[in-house]
Amino acid sequence: MSPKSTRRALVACALLAFSLDGCKRGETPSSTTATPPVSSAAPFRVTGVEVGSLVDNDKRIAAPSQEFAPGDTIYASVASEGSAPEVALVARWTYQDGQVVNETKQVIAPSGPAATEFHIAKASGWPSGKYKVEVTANGAPAGSREFEVK
Numbered sequence: 001m002s003p004k005s006t007r008r009a010l011v012a013c014a015l016l017a018f019s020l021d022g023c024k025r026g027e028t029p030s031s032t033t034a035t036p037p038v039s040s041a042a043p044f045r046v047t048g049v050e051v052g053s054l055v056d057n058d059k060r061i062a063a064p065s066q067e068f069a070p071g072d073t074i075y076a077s078v079a080s081e082g083s084a085p086e087v088a089l090v091a092r093w094t095y096q097d098g099q100v101v102n103e104t105k106q107v108i109a110p111s112g113p114a115a116t117e118f119h120i121a122k123a124s125g126w127p128s129g130k131y132k133v134e135v136t137a138n139g140a141p142a143g144s145r146e147f148e149v150k
Contacts, residue, residue: 041083044110046142048079049135059117066147070125076133076145078116085109088138091118096130 052061053072061077068074076091087108093101102120118133126149134144 041111042081044080044082044084044087044137046078046080046089046135046137049133049143049145050077050079051075051133051145051147052077055117055119059115068126068147068149070128070149072126072149073119073121074126074131074147075117075119076135078118078135078143079113080110080116080137081113083111089116089142090136092134092136093120094132094134095127101131 050061050064051066052064052075053068054062055075055077056062059077060079061075074093078089078091080087087110088105089108090103090105092103095101104118106116106118108114108116128149130146130148132144132146135142
C-alpha cells in the first residue's frame with residue numbers, strides 16, 4: 001500500500017470511529033431539543049342535561065325549568081365536550097308510570113364543547129304529572145333530568 005492510500009484508510013477509519021462514537025452516545029446537535037408530544041383530543045363525554053321551554057341559538061336552555069304547562073314545548077339540551085368520529089345520542093322521554101312518550105336519536109361528530117337539542121310537543125297538551133328525559137351516548141347512560149307538567 002502506498003503512503004497516500006494508508007493515510008486515506010487511517011482518515012476513513014478515524015472518521016468512522018468518530019461517527020460511531022457519536023451514535024453510541026445518542027446525542028447529535030439536532031436531538032438536544034425534544035419536540036413536545038402532540039396532545040390527543042379528550043374523549044367524548046356528556047357534561048350535563050338541562051330542560052326548559054326555550055333554547056338559544058347555541059342549542060342551550062335559555063331559562064332552565066322543572067315545571068311546565070300542558071301546552072308547552074319541552075326542550076332538553078345535552079351539553080358535551082371532547083371529540084369522537086361519531087356518537088349516537090338518544091333522548092328517551094317517559095311519563096310517571098314509565099310509559100315512553102317519545103324517543104329521538106341524533107348522530108353527532110363532536111370536536112369540542114357542544115350542545116345538542118331534543119324536544120317534545122303535544123298539540124292536545126301534556127297530561128299533568130311527573131316526567132323524565134334520559135340521555136344515552138352510544139347506548140351508555142349519559143344523564144337525565146326529571147320535570148313536572150302542572
